Amino acid sequence: MKSIKIKEKRYPKRLKEINDPPNELYYKGEWDNDLFENCLAVVGSRKMTRYGKKICERIVSGIATRGVTIVSGFMYGIDATAHRAAVRVGGKTIAVMPCGIEKIHPAYQDKLYKEILQKKGLIISEWSGSTGPAKWTYPKRNRIVAGLSQATLVVQASEKSGSLITANLTEKLERKLFSIPGPLTSSVSIGTANLIKEGRAEIVTDPEDILKFFKKKQSTINFKNKNNKYPDNSLKKKIIDSLKVEPLTVDELSRKLEIPIASLGGIISEMQIDGIIEEDSGKYHLLDNY
Amino acid sequence: MFKKVNSAAYSGLDSVGIEVEVNTTKKGLPGFNIVGLTSKAVDESEERVKTAISNSGIEFPRRKITINLAPADIPKEGSFYDLPIAVGILASVMNFEIPEKSLFFGELSLDGSLRHTKGALPLALFAKNNGFGNIFLPEDSANEAAVMEDLNVYPIKDLDQITAYLLGKKEIDSAVYRREKEEKESPEFDMEEILGQEQAKRAAEIAAAGGHNFFMMGAPGSGKTMIARAISGILPPLTESESLEVTEIYSISGNTGPGSGLIRKRPFRAPHHSISKVGLIGGGSKPMPGEVTLAHRGVLFLDEFNEFPRSALESMRQPLEDGQLTISRSKQRVKYPSEFMLVASSNPCPCGYMNHSEKECRCTPRQIFNYQKKISGPILDRIDLHVSVSAVDIEKLKKERRKEKGESSDKIRKRVEKAREIQEKRYMKEKIRTNAEMKNRHIKAYCNLPEKTEEILSKAASSFNLSARGYFKMIKVSRTIADLDGEDVIRPKHVAEALQYRAKTTEDKAF
Numbered sequence: 001m002k003s004i005k006i007k008e009k010r011y012p013k014r015l016k017e018i019n020d021p022p023n024e025l026y027y028k029g030e031w032d033n034d035l036f037e038n039c040l041a042v043v044g045s046r047k048m049t050r051y052g053k054k055i056c057e058r059i060v061s062g063i064a065t066r067g068v069t070i071v072s073g074f075m076y077g078i079d080a081t082a083h084r085a086a087v088r089v090g091g092k093t094i095a096v097m098p099c100g101i102e103k104i105h106p107a108y109q110d111k112l113y114k115e116i117l118q119k120k121g122l123i124i125s126e127w128s129g130s131t132g133p134a135k136w137t138y139p140k141r142n143r144i145v146a147g148l149s150q151a152t153l154v155v156q157a158s159e160k161s162g163s164l165i166t167a168n169l170t171e172k173l174e175r176k177l178f179s180i181p182g183p184l185t186s187s188v189s190i191g192t193a194n195l196i197k198e199g200r201a202e203i204v205t206d207p208e209d210i211l212k213f214f215k216k217k218q219s220t221i222n223f224k225n226k227n228n229k230y231p232d233n234s235l236k237k238k239i240i241d242s243l244k245v246e247p248l249t250v251d252e253l254s255r256k257l258e259i260p261i262a263s264l265g266g267i268i269s270e271m272q273i274d275g276i277i278e279e280d281s282g283k284y285h286l287l288d289n290y
Numbered sequence: 291m292f293k294k295v296n297s298a299a300y301s302g303l304d305s306v307g308i309e310v311e312v313n314t315t316k317k318g319l320p321g322f323n324i325v326g327l328t329s330k331a332v333d334e335s336e337e338r339v340k341t342a343i344s345n346s347g348i349e350f351p352r353r354k355i356t357i358n359l360a361p362a363d364i365p366k367e368g369s370f371y372d373l374p375i376a377v378g379i380l381a382s383v384m385n386f387e388i389p390e391k392s393l394f395f396g397e398l399s400l401d402g403s404l405r406h407t408k409g410a411l412p413l414a415l416f417a418k419n420n421g422f423g424n425i426f427l428p429e430d431s432a433n434e435a436a437v438m439e440d441l442n443v444y445p446i447k448d449l450d451q452i453t454a455y456l457l458g459k460k461e462i463d464s465a466v467y468r469r470e471k472e473e474k475e476s477p478e479f480d481m482e483e484i485l486g487q488e489q490a491k492r493a494a495e496i497a498a499a500g501g502h503n504f505f506m507m508g509a510p511g512s513g514k515t516m517i518a519r520a521i522s523g524i525l526p527p528l529t530e531s532e533s534l535e536v537t538e539i540y541s542i543s544g545n546t547g548p549g550s551g552l553i554r555k556r557p558f559r560a561p562h563h564s565i566s567k568v569g570l571i572g573g574g575s576k577p578m579p580g581e582v583t584l585a586h587r588g589v590l591f592l593d594e595f596n597e598f599p600r601s602a603l604e605s606m607r608q609p610l611e612d613g614q615l616t617i618s619r620s621k622q623r624v625k626y627p628s629e630f631m632l633v634a635s636s637n638p639c640p641c642g643y644m645n646h647s648e649k650e651c652r653c654t655p656r657q658i659f660n661y662q663k664k665i666s667g668p669i670l671d672r673i674d675l676h677v678s679v680s681a682v683d684i685e686k687l688k689k690e691r692r693k694e695k696g697e698s699s700d701k702i703r704k705r706v707e708k709a710r711e712i713q714e715k716r717y718m719k720e721k722i723r724t725n726a727e728m729k730n731r732h733i734k735a736y737c738n739l740p741e742k743t744e745e746i747l748s749k750a751a752s753s754f755n756l757s758a759r760g761y762f763k764m765i766k767v768s769r770t771i772a773d774l775d776g777e778d779v780i781r782p783k784h785v786a787e788a789l790q791y792r793a794k795t796t797e798d799k800a801f
Contacts, residue, residue, distance in 0.1 A: 046654070076655045108659050249680050250489045250790070261488040262771075266786030273746070273753050279794075282645055282678040 001101065001128060002027055012036045017173060018147040022126035026101035029122045035092055038214050039069045041145045041170070043163040044078025044155035045188045050247075050280065052078060052156040052188065055180055057085045059153070062207025064091025066216040071149050073098065073141055074113075074123075076106055078155045078163075083121075084112055093121040094148065098141040102130035142166040151176035151213060154201065157191030164191055167201070177201040178210055235259065235267060240276065240286060247283040291315075291382040295374040296393050298416050299366055300409055302577065302617075302624025303538055305416035310371060310394075311358040312378030318354040324375075326359030329576075331369045338369075338398045339376045346402035346449040351383045365621055367576050370407045372398035373426065376449060377456070386456050392424040393417050396431070396446065403448040406430035408544035411537050414438045426452065430548035434541060436467040437534070437552055471551040477523035477558070479516050482698040486682035487513050493677045493791055495702050498524045499709035500770030501724030503610070503632040503672060505595070505793075508679030509649075510642045514635040517679075518591045521633060522556040523699040525589070526707045532587045535627065539586055543579050557588030557630075563597040570602045571609070577617040577624045582609045585630035595634040596664040603666045606632075610672050613727075632673065636665065646681055674726060674763045675791040709773040725770045730762065737765050739780055746782045750789050764788050 003026045004011055010033060015021050042060060044052065056078055064070055064086040072079040074095040086093040095116055099105045101123070104113050116123060126144065127137075142162065146152055146169035154177070157163040170177050179201035182189035195201035204210060230237040238257055242248060250268060254261045268284065271277045277284050295310040322336050344350050357375055359366050373396035381388050395413050396404045407428055414435035417425045424442045425435060432445035443465040446452050454460040481491055490506060494517055497504040504521075506514045528536060537553045540546050546553075561570065561581045572580030581590060592598060609615040609628035616625050638644040639653040640661050653661070713724055716736060722728060728736070739747065751761055765780075767788035772780045 106656060108656060251486055251680070251682075254488050255486075261492045262787065263783070265489065265492070265790040266783040269750070269786040269789040270746070272789075273749050275753070282680045 002031070003128070004031065012148055014039075014150070015144065015147040018143055018169075020143075021147065022144065024128075025124050025126060026128050027122055027124040028101060029117045030120060031122070032120070035069050035094060035122055036148065037069075038067065038216075039071050039094070039149040040210065040214070041071045041149035041152040041166060042078065042082035042155060043072060043142075043145065043152060043157075043166045044082075045157055045161055045163065045191075046075055046077035046079075047158070047188055048077040048081065048156060049182075049186055049188060051182060051186075053081050054285070055182075056081045056155045059155075059180065059204065059207050059210070060085040061089040061091070063210055063214075064093070065089045066207075066211055066214070067092070068211075068214050068216065069094055071096065071145055073138075073145055074105070074109070076109065080109055080112060082155075083116060087112075087115050087119045087121065090119065093119075095121070095123050096141050096144045096148070097123060097125040097127075098133040098137045099125065100127045100129040100131040101125040102128075103132065105133050138162055139165050143169055146170045146173065146175070149175070151178060151210070153178040153180070153204065153210065154192050154195060155180050156182060156186075156188040157195075158187050159190045159194070161188075161191045164195075167195060171200060176213055178204045178213075180204050236271060236276075239267070239271065243277060243284060243286045247280070247285045249282050250284070253284070291385065293378045293382045293388060295378045295381075295388055296422065297371060297374040297395055298393060298413050299364060299368075300412050300416075300542060301364075301622050302626060303412060303542060304624075305412055306361075306364060307416070307420060308364070308366070308371075309360045310374040310378055311360060312375065312382050313356045313358075314351060314353045314379065314382045316353055320352040320354060322355045322357075324357045324359070326357075326362040327365045328359065329365065329367045332359070332366050332371055335369065335372050335375055338372050338400065339379065341400045342372070342398040342402045342449055343376060343379065345400060346453070348380070348384075348449075348453070351379070353383075355379060365576070368407075368409070369397040370395050370409065372396060373404065373428075373446070373452075377426075377452065380449075380453055381456065384453070384457070386458075388456070389424060391422050392426060393422045394426045396426075396428040398449070401448075402450065404428035404430075404446050406548035408546070409542050410434040411437065411534075411541040411546075414441060414443065415534075415538070417441060432465040433468055433471050433549055433551045434537070434546060436465040437537075468551060471549055472554050477520060477555075477699070479520040480523060480699045481520050481702055482696045484513055484516050484520065484696060487517065487679060488696075489790070490514075490517050490677050490679045491696070491702075493675050494521050495524060495706060496767065496770050496774065496791070497521070497631065497633075497675050498702075499706045499774050500674075500713070500766065501631055501726040502674035502767065502770065503726070504634070504675045504677075505670070505673045506633075506635040506677055506679050507638050508635070509644075509646050509681045510637060512679045512681040514679055515591075515593060518560070518589070518593070518633045518635065519558065520699060521631070522558040522589050524702045524706055525556050525631075526703065526710055528554055528556060528587060536587050539579055539583055539626070543584065545584070557585050558591065559585040559588065559630075560591040560593060563592070563594045565598070565602060567599065567602040567605055570598075571605050571615065571617070572626055573617050573619070575619060575621070577619055577622065577626075579626050582606060582615070582628040582630060583626040586627045588630060590630045590632050592632070592634045595636040596661065600664075600666060603669050607668055607672070610669070634669075634673065635679075638662075638678070647683070648681075670793060671759060673793070674767050676793045677791060678794075705774055708776070709770065712773045712776070725766050725773070728766055728769070733762060733765055737769050737780060739765070739785075743768075743780050743782050743785050747785050750785070754789065754792060756792065760792060764792060767791060 069092040070086040071094045152170040179192045179195045298305045374394040397407045410431035426444045429445040436443045613629040639658040643649040644651040768784040771784040
């Protein structure tokens, strides 16, 4: 079992600034101090909506490619999406567990766990052994997430979300707070909207907003619509234009564009293989670079 | 006096000849004994026969009556030995001859009349194959047996009638098959009644054309059940020999009504998910057909697929793979056919509203993960077409297409029939009949992929993470789509469409 004590030089400096830094940090993976240089905490609701997932992926991948480490709590929902987005673009990420270091919680995310370690990320916890999480371990874990990071990004949060605890901690440490706007019809947008309304968090609409804070150069991922390779009146172009407005099912596309389903299916598959669109639980989305 | 009457017993779908030997004698005390491995139903025959004979105005003989059902080592089951026993007793007492090459079969009612008895068709088949020219059976069951040509089927109303006939006093007209009694109801739903769901309907068409198994996942009320029920309407009608097979099964299991004839419609079976393993597969100490056999040549629809007991689903593997199954019990071993098309459906999550456009899902990812994990992997592996069915906004749809209706089942069935014809021609020299039954060997022989098709398939294999099995499934489905198109060569567009129906594993979905 690998660990780092508070007396050691390698112990993250920023973490010492919190009220009760853990005496010992247990970890899995390769300890690399570079990981702790620029850290952004990404937190949010477990009840992530499709919008939340999409926007989280977009913002996090933009930031992670520029070398900022994404710190989060490995919970399902926004946490897992943030870790995953970081790993997929080859970025760095740290997962702070709410349980003993030997335990994977939630267990079914074991694939993501392995991926994080494979891509030179870090799994840390202040508890040894394989004790399970409890109600009180989550807020304790949150103080480490906030403590490790220069800034915290709240992606989606309901009015009484646990993510707001992390936000409060960040403010107490007098560190930067970011928040992403969301549709006010959704309960998981209220917490974030309040943060923005009360002037506590800075609004984020683009990875640039956060990269500026970290003084990093422009993101290499370009989110503006590229000129795509399809001619204007081609069917594929029409499909792209329809999906720009909103994600649709194949049935809806077939009705909207008046194409028989038998021929549309094949075209959709081709576009999927070409990496232009993506299916998520029945509906087709345009991928970010289109 | 000793008399011998012929009858038959069935085990599974096969029949064995049984000789009912009746001996009556004035020596000894009056009594009534049946021997020959009889079951309860046969033993109770005594009371029915006694009362029926008395109620027919004939005094029941006060003699020692011994009845032997030979061969004595085959278990005898069922109530249809009533008629041969009664005829044997009457012949022995009244001293008339029993016509040669004749089979007797039927259950007696206490008033002397004969009741509809299950198993008439298999018995008629046995009679025909074994040189019995005459068959005497209840009036209500006669139409079923009359299907057999070159066989005199005598419909019997009651004991009086047959006694008069055997004494030579009265003639009985042999039954003529009445086609109008055939079961031919149209399916409950027509495809044109189903609004929206274009992709699911198209998948159903492909499934029907190639005999593929078919899986739908979608929210409650999205129309999964309607589509499943409409499938039997787009399958080609049963051929003559298929009709016989189906009727035989239904006759054995007592599912044919009085006076009915051949079954012409494709079976559609939709057992509830509380079904037991034996209910699904068949069995019992005297093995009876289960739902997989009752769905032979038709559709077996398993709604709420992951609520079915796992043991029941797992035991479906053999029938799915081989198209038949053998039920072994200590006393006998029977074989039942089970060539059916499996249509399964399930909700995406416990509350049912994951990805619903309006309702919010109340499930945690762990619940969803566990729920979807409950679906049996090996069975899913045997399903070629997978679609997700999303709920439709009916009002909006009605507005959108006020004028045009969807395609009717008749129209779709014409295309399906064409595709089936192509397959039949192609597999003339093989044991298989549909694309779904192809093994790797057949795929090599009949699914030549042009370079461009191969290219898109291998691209897809890497970008969709297709397994080796998934890869072959896609080729099978593409073969069917090409057949629907009337094309001999599998083109890239066929493969591309087939990819729409690939299985999306839970791992694909990010939690």
